[in-house]
Amino acid sequence: MFFGKPKNLLGLDIGSSAIKMVELKDLGKGKGYQLKAFGIEPLPAEAIVGGTVMDSGAVIDAVHKLLREHNIKNLAVATSVDGNSVIIKRISMVAMSEAELAEAIQWEAGQYIPFDIEEVKIDHQILETDPATGNISVLLVAVKRDLIGEYTSLLGQAGLGAAALDVDVFCVQNAYEINYPINGSEVTALVNIGSSTTNIGVLKGSSPLFWRDIQAGGHNYTDTLQREMNLSFQQAEMAKKGEQVEGVRPEQVVPILNAVTEEFGAELKKTLDFFRVTTNENVIHKIILSGGGTQVPHIDRYLSQFFGVPVEIMNPFQNIVVDEREFPLDTINRLAPHFAVAVGLAQRKMGD
16 A cells, blocks of 8 residues: 555454454544444354364354445454464563564574474564663564464455454453553453453553463353253353343342352452462552453452452443444444454554
């Protein structure tokens, strides 16, 4: 592109239970973004398991349906990955030029990556310089090449071009930063609750300090309701969200939901305790939730009581210009927490 600013990519969050799509228009000159398109399409159970695509046909069909129903013409896509095939480390290195760092990081990465270095694609970003030592803090990200190939091939079969590959936890941070004021001294835990995986990122101001995925999410509630109350998958999904299910009384459901939330809170606490003992930060000032798991009634209230800090459910469209004639606000607000990753992806531009 020789003239004008680079175009935003189509954000496509391929989750284990649904595909979320967002397209944004950059308004330029610091004016933020306008929503051009958004949509969500459920996937059949077991279509994607643990980040691995088990039924590519179902995923491609869901992508085609989103593109068709929302009249999408932008076929350059940013998508993201998470899970065991992704390694993220913050490391300290001697200050050097970007060209020297690009070469040195390949050697340095071998100390931190539990895979053969030939099996991964490595990227990095300088975060900050330590004024006392002059050393630089570098964000190191490694993704297994076979996972990249799988997603690139999948998008190609859907007629799309994979222009950028990101990591879920960083996409959530991007969405958070354009929608919420940033206090440089405040430590915030971003907790993105997916169907089977929860991404956790801890920031100080806008500087990332810690990342971890835990294998817990919305399916824990669904599975437990199915097992304890002999419900179908669809009935359990409805009950999990606080919706009315024939023959099921709310007083039966609430204790089960609370028990699963208690287990989730305990897993989250282990991770945040590990963050505290491995960094110099002893206090987390607030927790921001996103993802489909936030649909469980009162999960934010329970976690606030459990951790003793404010807990808020993210609205990744909060500071995005939305034309109410095209996108009813009640629909936007109801579905918003699902779209944190997709909004973060849709901020990416061609050539990033």
